[in-house]
Amino acid sequence: MTDTRADTRKAPMIRRARACDEAAILACAEQAYSRYIPLIGRKPAPMLADYRGQIAADQVWIAEDGSDLTGFIVFAPEGDVMLLENVAVLPAAAGRGIGRALIGHCEAEARRLGLRAISLYTNEKMVENIAIYPKLGYIETRRGEEDGFHRVWFEKPL
Helix, strand or coil: CCCCCCCCCCCCEEEECCHHHHHHHHHHHHHHHHHHHHHHCCCCHHHCCCHHHHHHCCCEEEEEECCEEEEEEEEEEECCEEEEEEEEECHHHCCCCHHHHHHHHHHHHHHHCCCCEEEEEEECCCHHHHHHHHHCCCEEEEEEEECCEEEEEEEEEC
């Protein structure tokens, strides 16, 4: 029997981050990425990012449920591609489609700008990410070391 009920999940409200969001973004990054410290042997790059500078450069967008931040994404155009640098969702909000909505927002912005693709990378120890990106249409393009991290790069043509 087929379930014909509509998906009743409410899409998160996504807006550009403001300076006053920095503390919530930092807290989200800490919660989302701290579990990887034992696997990587140090803090993952998103825990070390300059969010103040990225917010000032209009590269950060947040997802909200009411007035509470549930996740964020960092992206910026680089040449003819959009570099998706970071996407994080609070563990308490996982499984609600927030990450997918944020990535969809990035893809829509890239299309609006006429870019040819989205490019991203993840740490090779973040196996959940490596498994999910192909399901979203991303193709693994290479693996290597950068800034002391073992990374896996993906690209999605638009």
